[in-house]
Amino acid sequence: xxEDLPALMSYLDGLPEPHIVFDMDYRxxxxxxxxxxxFAQGQDVRGHTCFAVSHHFQTPCDQAGESCPRAxxxxxxxxxxxLHLHHTPSGEAYVNIELAPLKDRRGRTHYFIEKMExxxxxxxxxxxxxxxxxxxxxxxxxxxxxxxxxxxxxxLLLGESGTGKELMAKAxxxxxxxxxxxxxxxxxxSLSETLFxxxxxxxxxxxxxxxxxxxxxxxxxxxxxxxFLDEVGDIPLSMQVKxxxxxxxxxxxxxxxxxxxxxxxxxxxxxxxxxxEMISQQQFREDLYHRLSTFPIxxxxxxERREDIPLLAETLLARVAPARHLSISSAGQHxxxxxxxxxxxxxxxxxxxxxxxxxxxxxxxxxxxxQALAADAWAPSAGTPAPMALLPHTTALPTLALTSAxxxxxxxxxxxxxxxxxxxxxxxxxxxxxxxxxxxxxxxxALQAQGKPDDAGG
Numbered sequence: 001x002x003e004d005l006p007a008l009m010s011y012l013d014g015l016p017e018p019h020i021v022f023d024m025d026y027r028x029x030x031x032x033x034x035x036x037x038x039f040a041q042g043q044d045v046r047g048h049t050c051f052a053v054s055h056h057f058q059t060p061c062d063q064a065g066e067s068c069p070r071a072x073x074x075x076x077x078x079x080x081x082x083l084h085l086h087h088t089p090s091g092e093a094y095v096n097i098e099l100a101p102l103k104d105r106r107g108r109t110h111y112f113i114e115k116m117e118x119x120x121x122x123x124x125x126x127x128x129x130x131x132x133x134x135x136x137x138x139x140x141x142x143x144x145x146x147x148x149x150x151x152x153x154x155x156l157l158l159g160e161s162g163t164g165k166e167l168m169a170k171a172x173x174x175x176x177x178x179x180x181x182x183x184x185x186x187x188x189x190s191l192s193e194t195l196f197x198x199x200x201x202x203x204x205x206x207x208x209x210x211x212x213x214x215x216x217x218x219x220x221x222x223x224x225x226x227x228f229l230d231e232v233g234d235i236p237l238s239m240q241v242k243x244x245x246x247x248x249x250x251x252x253x254x255x256x257x258x259x260x261x262x263x264x265x266x267x268x269x270x271x272x273x274x275x276x277e278m279i280s281q282q283q284f285r286e287d288l289y290h291r292l293s294t295f296p297i298x299x300x301x302x303x304e305r306r307e308d309i310p311l312l313a314e315t316l317l318a319r320v321a322p323a324r325h326l327s328i329s330s331a332g333q334h335x336x337x338x339x340x341x342x343x344x345x346x347x348x349x350x351x352x353x354x355x356x357x358x359x360x361x362x363x364x365x366x367x368x369x370x371q372a373l374a375a376d377a378w379a380p381s382a383g384t385p386a387p388m389a390l391l392p393h394t395t396a397l398p399t400l401a402l403t404s405a406x407x408x409x410x411x412x413x414x415x416x417x418x419x420x421x422x423x424x425x426x427x428x429x430x431x432x433x434x435x436x437x438x439x440x441x442x443x444x445x446a447l448q449a450q451g452k453p454d455d456a457g458g
Contacts, residue, residue: 001086001088003392004140005021005030005111005441006020008021008030008032008102009032012030012032012113013032013033014229015032015034016034017034017115017116017117018031018032018034018035018037018038018039018115018116018148019031019032019034019035019113019114019115019116020035020045020050020113020114021030021102021111021112021113021114022049022050022111022112022114023110023111023112023238024102024109024110024111025049026049026050026051026060026070026309027048028045028047028048028049028050028053029046029048029111030046031045031338035116038089038116038118039053039054039086039087039116040053040090041089046266047048049089051064053087054084054086055084055085055086055087056087056097057344059134061073061084065066065083066082066084066409067080067084068082069082069084069097069098069114070099070112071156072099073099073100073101073109073112074101074109077101077109078100079098079099079100079141080099080100081096081097081098081099081146081147082097082099082143083095083096083097083108083139083142083143083146084097085118085134086116088118088342088378093118094120095117095118095138096116096146096175097114097115097116098115098117099112099113099114099115100112100113101234101423117146117175129250131164131167131168131171132308132311132312132315133305133308133311133312134307134308135300135304135305135306135307135308137235137300138300138308140239141297141299141300142171143204143294144297145168145171145172145175145297146175148172148295148297149171149172149173149175149176149177150175150177151176152266153294153295154171154247154266154268154269154291154292154293154294154295155172155266155267155268155269155272155294155295155296155297156232156268156269156270156271156292156293156294156295156296156297157169157268157271157297157299158270158271158272158296158297158298158299159270159272159300159301160272160299160309160344161272161300161303161343161344161346162285162343162344162345162346162347163231163299163300163301164271164299164344164345165270165299166185166228166230166319168185168230168297168299168381169183169230169268169270170228172226172268173225173226173228173266173268174211176226176266177202178224178225178266179223180224181222181223181226182222182223182224182225182226183222183224183226183228184218184220184222184225184226184227184228185228185230186200186218186228186229186230187230187231187311188229188230188231188232188233188234189230189231189234192236193236193239195240196235196236196239197239197242198211198215198217198255199217199218200217200218200219200243200246201217201218201219201220201240201242201246201252201253201254201255202214202216202217202219202220202251202254202255202456203215203216203254203255203256203257204254204255204256204257205256206256207254207255207256207257208255208256208289208319211256214254217252217254219246219252219263220252220261220263222263222265223263223264223265224264224265225226225265225266225269226265226266226267226268227265227266227268228267228268228269228270228291229268229269229270230265230270231271231272231273232269232270232271232292233271233272233273233275233278233284234271234273237283237284237285237400240284240285240288241285241288243288244285244288244291245265247277247288247291247292248291250263250264250265263308265283267292269292274378275289275293276289278427301341301344302341302344302345302348303340303341306337307337309333309336309337309341309348310328310333310336312345312348313328313336313348313352314328315325316345316348316352316353317355317364318351318355320349320353320356321353321356323370324356325362326356326359326361326362326363326364327363328361328362328363328364328369329364329365329366331365331366332355332364332365332366332368332369335366335369335370335373336348336351336361336369339351339373347376350376351369351372351373352372352374353450354371354372354375354376355368355371355372358371358372361457370404370415374415374418415443415444415447416447418442419444426440426441426444
């Protein structure tokens with residue numbers, strides 16, 4: 001078996017994807033030029049273990065909390081794929097690993113060959129763009145995306161608003177054979193029934209009032225690439241049959257034309273709506289649902305990946321205030337992790353942008369986070385009179401020159417002002433502030449003991 005390795009590595013060296021070969025003891029016996037360039041900074045890695053080079057682990061992956069493709073391959077006897085966080089010269093990045101056992105003529109495994117493919121738009125650390133995260137729920141979603149990306153299968157992304165469905169769709173596109181072709185977004189929620197057909201399929205000159213020239217539709221613009229149908233649950237029922245025809249045959253007609261046209265698109269759809277319930281209520285076609293959901297992927301809400309919140313918060317800070325190099329205190333991070341974030345990553349971004357505006361220094365403290373969260377909590381509901389000012393004088397912006405006791409006093413003042421403005425139950429107020437009802441009760445009682453009457457509602 002070992003006598004065949006030079007010929008194998010000569011072949012692998014000409015491949016653009018990083019490859020390594022390692023033995024039963026995890027020792028790398030050879031690495032091609034692409035691997036040395038992308039993961040080893042040109043250094044010779046022969047003799048080192050694959051887990052030490054890729055992860056900086058001292059033990060094999062399956063003993064350090066990672067899924068090990070070698071262990072799987074020994075059980076299955078065949079090729080295995082996993083998603084791993086690898087160290088690269090630019091930091092940790094998600095890498096799709098495809099491992100195959102190399103067997104001798106008697107069927108015994110002596111070596112393994114690994115191919116690595118970096119996933120576009122996803123990182124395990126702070127990044128300037130794309131998705132970031134390390135939580136198991138997030139990684140499971142990425143692994144699903146990597147499995148479907150190289151295929152032509154339609155994908156249905158399911159998840160609450162603000163979970164990053166468009167970013168995931170773009171990541172799938174970038175990891176597909178269509179990566180160099182257009183990625184075209186159709187904002188289904190913003191299109192009326194009269195506009196939807198024209199926007200998606202295009203129209204001829206004079207097809208309707210205002211059609212002063214012919215226009216290509218988005219389906220035609222995406223030819224060869226990916227058509228992303230955002231909020232597909234909002235497509236008018238009368239238009240769904242025409243979309244179904246496009247998905248099944250690749251054909252359509254311009255509005256105002258009888259000529260049949262063709263486009264080659266891979267469709268990724270996304271929705272926060274319960275499509276199955278809509279089917280039972282005859283608001284969504286069942287045949288269209290099954291055509292869209294060849295490969296459904298659920299994106300986890302932020303509350304299911306709380307351990308990612310500090311990383312996401314610092315990443316978002318770098319995006320909303322790139323020139324300031326802000327960081328978040330430990331207390332601030334813990335406060336963020338305790339907040340429910342019903343608006344998910346979109347809400348977290350808003351909170352971090354507010355906190356950056358409240359902070360005059362380089363470290364975002366707990367008081368800044370409290371102010372950023374309270375600003376949203378004070379937003380009046382329908383029929384509720386708005387407070388005289390969004391930020392009362394008692395919650396003036398803190399500075400780093402303040403002591404921790406002063407910052408706590410300002411946070412208490414912010415809490416008290418929110419309680420004064422609230423007209424519902426204490427449970428509702430606790431939910432809006434992102435703390436437990438018991439914690440809210442203790443803090444209000446402490447403030448009441450300082451001479452402030454408790455009229456926050458029961």
